[in-house]
Amino acid sequence: MSMILTGKLELSSTNPVETRGGNTSTFTWVDFPTPFPTGSDVIVHATTQTFNAPDTPGIRLHGVSETGFFIRFNELYGAGTKSNGAHGVDTVGWTAYTV
Template identity: 55%
Template sequence: MFQTGVVALDSKNPVETRSGNTSTFTQVTFPAAFPEGSSVIVVPFVQTFNGSDTPGLRIAEVTTTGFKIRINELHAVGKVTSDGTHTTETIGWIASTV
């Protein structure tokens, strides 16, 4: 079973550097819940090029009913390389059971 969707996503927050902090993530709900007990995978893709900084995507808390997502601009080797704010991009996603 596959499900797809799109979400308009931006970032008004600094780059998140604390593992597990999902307070600035956006909740996405699947059109229909996957069967209880399923292992669900989500693959997101940026569909637009509205901002010049690279809009890294982070996914968290994937369940049978949805997931959390945010744009988290580049943070590599312990260094924040952007301010974290990002204009609205269209994010397409595909979800499926394993």
């Protein structure tokens, strides 16, 4: 049986771009309103819903589990483009579901 949860949050970043894999010290933890059953394979999709800050935010997710996930803005970085990592407040909508 599939289970679907949705939510939104106000997210910003005052930290530099994170380029070290697995470092979540600058991420925000999001708790699911209802945990998924133990052992579930959970997928999260997150999308910026507003355009309040001028730079393009990349969204990084990490540590998706039955109880929640880590998220942060990581402004686009690479191919000649460098960002300071700071990003103003924008709304992020997310959907989580089991497969």
